[in-house]
Amino acid sequence: MIIEIKGIGIPNKGAELMLVAIMQAFESAGLKASFVSDVYTPYEARARYGLYQKGVLKFRGVDFSFLFRMIPAVLRRRYGVVINNEIDVVLDASGFAYGEQWGVDKLMERLSREIVKLKQQGKKIILLPQAFGPFPSRKFKKEMAVVLDNADAIYARDRVSKSCLDGIKAGKARLFPDFTNLVKVGETGVTRDVCVIPNHKMISMGAEKNYQEMLVRLVGDLLKSGRTVSVLLHEGKKDKDIADFIVDTYKGQVELLQSDDPLEIKALIGSFSIVVSSRFHGLVSALSQNIPAVATGWSHKYRELMLDYGVESLMVSDGGGYDALWSRVELLLDASVLEAHRRKIANSSEELKSQSMAMWKDVFSFLEKG
Numbered sequence: 001m002i003i004e005i006k007g008i009g010i011p012n013k014g015a016e017l018m019l020v021a022i023m024q025a026f027e028s029a030g031l032k033a034s035f036v037s038d039v040y041t042p043y044e045a046r047a048r049y050g051l052y053q054k055g056v057l058k059f060r061g062v063d064f065s066f067l068f069r070m071i072p073a074v075l076r077r078r079y080g081v082v083i084n085n086e087i088d089v090v091l092d093a094s095g096f097a098y099g100e101q102w103g104v105d106k107l108m109e110r111l112s113r114e115i116v117k118l119k120q121q122g123k124k125i126i127l128l129p130q131a132f133g134p135f136p137s138r139k140f141k142k143e144m145a146v147v148l149d150n151a152d153a154i155y156a157r158d159r160v161s162k163s164c165l166d167g168i169k170a171g172k173a174r175l176f177p178d179f180t181n182l183v184k185v186g187e188t189g190v191t192r193d194v195c196v197i198p199n200h201k202m203i204s205m206g207a208e209k210n211y212q213e214m215l216v217r218l219v220g221d222l223l224k225s226g227r228t229v230s231v232l233l234h235e236g237k238k239d240k241d242i243a244d245f246i247v248d249t250y251k252g253q254v255e256l257l258q259s260d261d262p263l264e265i266k267a268l269i270g271s272f273s274i275v276v277s278s279r280f281h282g283l284v285s286a287l288s289q290n291i292p293a294v295a296t297g298w299s300h301k302y303r304e305l306m307l308d309y310g311v312e313s314l315m316v317s318d319g320g321g322y323d324a325l326w327s328r329v330e331l332l333l334d335a336s337v338l339e340a341h342r343r344k345i346a347n348s349s350e351e352l353k354s355q356s357m358a359m360w361k362d363v364f365s366f367l368e369k370g
Contacts, residue, residue, distance in 0.1 A: 004036045004054060004087045007094025007129065013234050014281035016262040018093045019049060021180045025360045036082045055083040089367065090118055094129040104140045112143040119150040126363060128155040130178065130280065131301040133164025141168055148172045153366055155359055158304030176359035177308055177352045180281060181288035185267040192272045193228040199278035200238035205298035212242050214322045216249050221326060223253055225333060232268060233258035234279040274332050288349055292341040294328045309348045311341060
């Protein structure tokens with residue numbers, strides 16, 4: 001079975017974690033599959049995960065991909081290239097790609113223009129992105145209807161996403177949690193105190209204009225409270241700019257943690273007592289390891305995640321400001337309150353992991369039908 005993974009934006013660590021989750025799920029189920037990435041995935045990333053390269057060659061608007069068909073299959077495989085008609089399944093694991101924040105053009109470019117052709121070619125199409133919606137315009141709904149009509153299976157991650165999809169075609173999407181909660185990691189052997197995970201999109205998406213100043217103030221107040229603080233870099237340069245600013249502000253008092261390995265990042269998050277995260281998969285990595293986390297976010301997905309784990313009271317609403325952030329963090333500085341939240345999260349986590357396993361069972365049952 002050859003599976004094309006769409007929407008995995010390596011080296012985005014959240015996307016990599018989704019890729020690892022997919023590969024671990026297939027391995028655990030004993031299903032043999034080869035995975036193919038799109039042409040924009042860097043070679044180093046493909047090599048790290050053993051991904052094949054989709055044979056696509058376009059130059060100045062002209063598609064020369066047919067040239068790959070002229071190369072014998074055995075030779076293509078030697079160079080790690082798979083052509084379109086060899087692909088059996090298309091699995092879309094996009095992040096926040098299908099909603100008004102990104103516009104209808106992204107939906108058309110990534111999925112709705114192609115899905116009819118994929119269906120006609122007999123490929124199985126499975127959608128399990130992080131979020132759907134909202135779909136504000138008639139054009140957006142029309143394009144999404146094309147997707148819903150042609151996808152074989154759609155898994156929504158949260159109630160808001162499912163509601164948006166049901167508003168176009170009721171009952172097509174099924175509700176399951178974020179499946180990276182199943183990703184297995186080792187232990188670091190180190191116990192840490194408070195982790196802060198920044199996300200520059202809090203600024204660019206307009207969720208909090210004073211975001212960087214809020215984090216600097218938060219770290220300062222935590223240090224005054226006698227806590228040990230680390231800043232963890234979950235993504236790229238723009239997040240690092242914020243992280244470096246915080247670390248430079250409190251020279252020698254704050255540790256910066258970073259890694260190119262998403263499994264190591266999840267393991268690091270699991271070593272903390274408290275996490276404050278604006279990165280979605282930073283939150284999932286904390287909560288799925290029973291670590292109480294305070295969330296700030298710019299999409300409905302964040303609040304829905306906190307609801308799933310029964311800790312929506314630890315969500316800071318858009319534009320909530322510093323007082324709202326500190327009140328939630330300060331709450332967790334009380335050991336008894338922290339432990340109560342840990343127990344609540346643990347109860348929810350087990351149920352959510354069961355649901356994720358049920359989703360994969362459903363996916364594999366569908367694929368095995370041939």
